[in-house]
Amino acid sequence: MTTTPLLEISDLQVAVGDQGETPILKGLTLTVNAGEVHAIMGPNGSGKSTLAHVLAGRPGYTVTGGSAHFMGQDLLAMDAHERAHAGVFLAFQYPVEIPGVQNRYFLRAAMNAHRKAKGLPELDAVQFLKALKEKTAMVKMDPELTKREVNHGFSGGEKKRNEILQMALLEPKLALLDETDSGLDIDALKAVSDGVNALRSPDRAMVVVTHYQRLLDHIVPDVIHVLMDGRIVKTGGRDLALVLERQGYDFLREPVAA
C-alpha cells in the first residue's frame, strides 16, 4: 500500500526582493512522511528559515519554481490561515509580540478558528480552560503567562514555551520548528525540547530547522539534511550532525560547486 507523503517539496525555488530578484531557495526537494522528524541544518543564510516561512505562507517571498504539496494539496496556493487549518504549524524563531491582545484570548480565537474550519462548534470558556490547563501543564508553562499580552515582555524561554503551548493546543500534523533553540539557556532548551518530544506521534511530523547540533541532542531526528546555498546538499542519519559539529559546514562546499 502506498501512502501520500505528508509533505512533498519538489525543486522549490524561492526569491525575495521587490521584484523577486534575490534567489534564496534554488531547487529544494524534500519528502517528509507522517511520524518522521527531519532536521534541517546549515550555515547562516543558507535558506533554512526561508523554507519554514514559505511553507507557513508568510508574505514577501516569491515562489519562482517548483512545488510543495501537503497531504496531496497544493500548499503554495493556500492562504496562511488555510495552511494552519490543514495542519501546518510554524514555531517562530522570534515569536511576535502583540500588545493589547490577551494571550488566552488569542489562543482561544486560534483554537476556535480551527474548529470552525472543521465544522465543529466553538469551545466555551469551560472547555477552553480545561484544554489550557492540560496543555500548560504539559509544556510546563506558568499559566499566568496566558493572562498577559501575547509574548509581550516575555523572556526568550517564555516565548518559546508559548510557541510549544500553541502547538500543543492546535495539534498540527506538521510542525515546522524554526531555530527553536536560539536564545535559550540549557534549562529552557531542555524544557522546550521535552514539550516538543511529548508531542511526537506516529501521525505527526516535525521539521526542525537549526544551526547547531545541540538541539538534536534533545529532539532526536530520524533524518538530517544539510541545506547550503538554497539546496539540500547532503542527507543522512543522526551521525551527520556529529560530523558537522566536528568539521563544520565547509567540507560540504566542494560538492556544491562541482
Added chain:
Amino acid sequence: MQEPMTDAGWGLRMAAAARFEALGWPTTKLESWHWFSTRALEDLDLSTPPETRNVPLPDLPSPRVVFIDGRFAPHLLSLGENTDALHVRALSDYDDETLASVVSRLTQDTADGALEQANLAFLTGGVHIVARGTSNPTLHIVHLTTNAGVVHARTVIELERHSSLAVMDHHIGLAEPDARYLHNLVTEVHVGPGAQLSYAKQISESASGSHIESLIARLDRDSRFSSFSLSLAAERARTAIIVQLAGPGAECSVDGLYLGEGKSQLDHTTEVRHLVPHTTSSETWAGVLDGRSTGTFQGVIKIAPHAIKSATRQLTRTLLLSEGAQANAKPELHIDCDDVTATHGASIGQLDPLQQFYLESRGIPRDDARRMLVAAFVRQVLALAPATLMPILKALVEARLGGEARVEDDDANGESP
C-alpha cells in the same frame, strides 16, 4: 417640545450675532482650523433649526438630559435620585442678567471661536448643570438630531467645590442619510476647587451630518477633569477642547479615539494652558482610519512663564488601514518656563504585517486578524478613559468594529487554568 429661545438674552444674542457677522466663518488660514474647511457648510442657513421628524427614540439611559434637534426636551429629563446633588435648568428659564452671568464666561471672542458666537446668536437650546456634592451614577446628555438644518445647543456644566460628577455626552444622528445638518455646539465646563469631573463624548452623527463643538474648561485649585472623546461617525466633525489649568494642583487628561471610514473627516484640536504652577496635563489620542477618511489631531500645550513644577505629556498615534486614508498630526509645545517636565510623541503607521502573519499562521482568517489588531491598538487608548465611563465606551467601540474586535478581556479571565 421646547420652542427655540426667542426672548432670553436677546441683547446678549444680538451682540454675539454681530460678532459672528464681523468674524465670519473660520478659514483654513487659521492655524487651529488648518485641516478643517467649513466651506462645504457655509451655504447652510444658520438660523434655521431642523424640523423635528417623528422618529422612534432609542432607549434612553438615565439619569439624563435630552436634546432633540438642538432643543432641550424637559419632558424627557430624568435625574433619578440625584435631585439633591444635581441641578439642571434650561437656559431659556433665565432672565437676561442671569444668562449673561452663566454663559460665555469662557468662550473665545476671536476668529477661532467665531462659531461659538454663532452658537449663542442662534441658540436653539441649552442647559445649565450644577453639581453639588457627589453625583451617582453617570449623567447622560443625549443629543438627537432627526432632520436637516442647523442646531446650536449649549451646555454649561458647573461643579461646585469638592463635588464630583461623571457625564456621558451622546451625539446621535437619527436623520436620513442625505439630510444635511450641522450640529454646532458649545460646552462650557467649570470645575471648582477640589472637584472632579469625568466626561466622555461620543459622536455618532448621520451620514450627512456635520458636528462642530467647542468644549472649554476651566479648572480651579486641586480639581480634576478627565475627558475622553470618541469620534465614530459624521460626514465631518471637529472637536475643539480648550482647558485652562487655573489653580495650583489642577490636573486634566484629554484623551480621545477616532475611527474614520468612508469619506468622513474627523478633526480634534486641543489646547491646554498651564496658567499657574503645579499643574498637570496628559493627552493621548489614537486614530484608526479606513476608506478615504481623514483624521486630524493637533494639540497645543502652553506653559506660562511662571507655571513652574508643571508636567505635561502628549502622545498621538494613528493607524492607517487603507491607502486612501489620511492622517494629520501636529503636537506642539509652547513652554516659557524652565522648571517643568514635558514629553510628547506622534506616530502614524500601518498594521504590522508580521503581527498579522503571526495571527494568520495560527489559523485566524485575515479579516479577523486585522480586527484583532485594530482592537488591540484601540484598547490601549480606551484603557485611559475614566473608569466609570469605560464600559459604555467599550461597548460603543466593539459595536462599531464588529467581529473579533473584542476590547474586553477574555471572559475566561477570572478563572485560573
